[in-house]
Amino acid sequence: MxxxxxxxxxAACLLFSSLPALAxxxxxxxxxxxxxxxxxxxxxxxxxxxxxxxxxxxxxxPESASxxxxxxxxxxxxxxxxxxxxxxxxxxxxxxxxxxxxxxFDLFREADEKRNKKLKxxxxxxxxxxxxxxxxAPKGQGSEIRQ
Amino acid sequence: MRMxxxxxxGAMGAALLSPGCASSLEVPIETPLKSKLDVSKFRRVLVAGxxxxxxxxxxxxxxxxxxxxxxxxxxxxxxxxxxxxxPPLNQALAKAFKPSEDVRVTRExxxxxxxxxxxxxxxxxxxRKLGEEFQNPLIVTGKLTFEEQNRSGFQxxxxxxxxxxxxxxxxxxxRYAERKAFNxxxxxxxxxxxxxxxxxxxxxxxxxxYGEEQKVSPLSSYFELMDRLLPNFLGxxxxxxxxxxxxxxx
Numbered sequence: 006m007x008x009x010x011x012x013x014x015x016a017a018c019l020l021f022s023s024l025p026a027l028a029x030x031x032x033x034x035x036x037x038x039x040x041x042x043x044x045x046x047x048x049x050x051x052x053x054x055x056x057x058x059x060x061x062x063x064x065x066x067p068e069s070a071s072x073x074x075x076x077x078x079x080x081x082x083x084x085x086x087x088x089x090x091x092x093x094x095x096x097x098x099x100x101x102x103x104x105x106x107x108x109x110f111d112l113f114r115e116a117d118e119k120r121n122k123k124l125k126x127x128x129x130x131x132x133x134x135x136x137x138x139x140x141x142a143p144k145g146q147g148s149e150i151r152q
Numbered sequence: 153m154r155m156x157x158x159x160x161x162g163a164m165g166a167a168l169l170s171p172g173c174a175s176s177l178e179v180p181i182e183t184p185l186k187s188k189l190d191v192s193k194f195r196r197v198l199v200a201g202x203x204x205x206x207x208x209x210x211x212x213x214x215x216x217x218x219x220x221x222x223x224x225x226x227x228x229x230x231x232x233x234x235x236x237x238x239p240p241l242n243q244a245l246a247k248a249f250k251p252s253e254d255v256r257v258t259r260e261x262x263x264x265x266x267x268x269x270x271x272x273x274x275x276x277x278x279x280r281k282l283g284e285e286f287q288n289p290l291i292v293t294g295k296l297t298f299e300e301q302n303r304s305g306f307q308x309x310x311x312x313x314x315x316x317x318x319x320x321x322x323x324x325x326x327r328y329a330e331r332k333a334f335n336x337x338x339x340x341x342x343x344x345x346x347x348x349x350x351x352x353x354x355x356x357x358x359x360x361x362y363g364e365e366q367k368v369s370p371l372s373s374y375f376e377l378m379d380r381l382l383p384n385f386l387g388x389x390x391x392x393x394x395x396x397x398x399x400x401x402x
Binding site: 037040041043044047048070071074075078081082084086103105106108109112113116119120 | 396
């Protein structure tokens, strides 16, 4: 009877100790699924849905460099540059030697510099009668700069 | 045998589906860039013409630029583009400025014309009146300069030649080369047609240099320079997009 109790408690210990590992494994697999789906929708230009998927993936597996890299791309596409920078930096922290992440981050920084240069120019003093322009943008097709 | 084939196919499938084999995907992205000027209160835009030099490089600079900007604004902004028969600023200048009796354009004429242009550009009442006439649009105007410059001179050149021993050596020297440059400077002013007040002012300048073998007319050079300048001009009143590619990782 004592031996039976011992085996029972041993089995229970084993089960409980492996539960977190099993849960982590499951979360990782789910995160990969989210990333795969996110890529699929991003490929079709559905960036809002892609962002949601990559956010889910990053929440499920905070160690996933892919999730953070892809989240950085979608945030950049949506014009949320501060958040995009943070996501790329996190991705690089997780995989510092990943060439693709580094390349994305370099291109992001290059574009960011262009934007900041433009903003700095705007901030320069203007003639007295010039009221400071409001940042709101009109709805137009806009022109393009190729990067 | 059949079992072996199945196993092989299964292994290949697993290899293809494994994360190690999954490849990254390059996607095109467009990042938004806000316009410099909030034009949401305007429904129309009027390119009112430009103050130019009296003796230009064989190009009617003001109407050419007005027409080009009207075309660009039509596709790049949602504002309705007003198309007057003749740029109103140039009409006003023609009325105000009477050239001297001399057939040739003198330096004094040029200075007077320029000064008159400057005066009109700063005349709030003139722009308010023009705004009333065209239902309070956003008015685009300013000053333009387009000039040809001689950039001929000695240029350093190097060539690979064989010396007396048959060895390939680099020989450097100077050679006189004829070159010309075209320079386009534009001071754009964005004026509120309702008040006649200046909203924003910006200067753009572009230059192109041609070698002696390139026979380029001033007009085509002008269009080349305007083509470079236009994205910056449009960035003032319309949002822009920076295009690029990024890599998504599986």
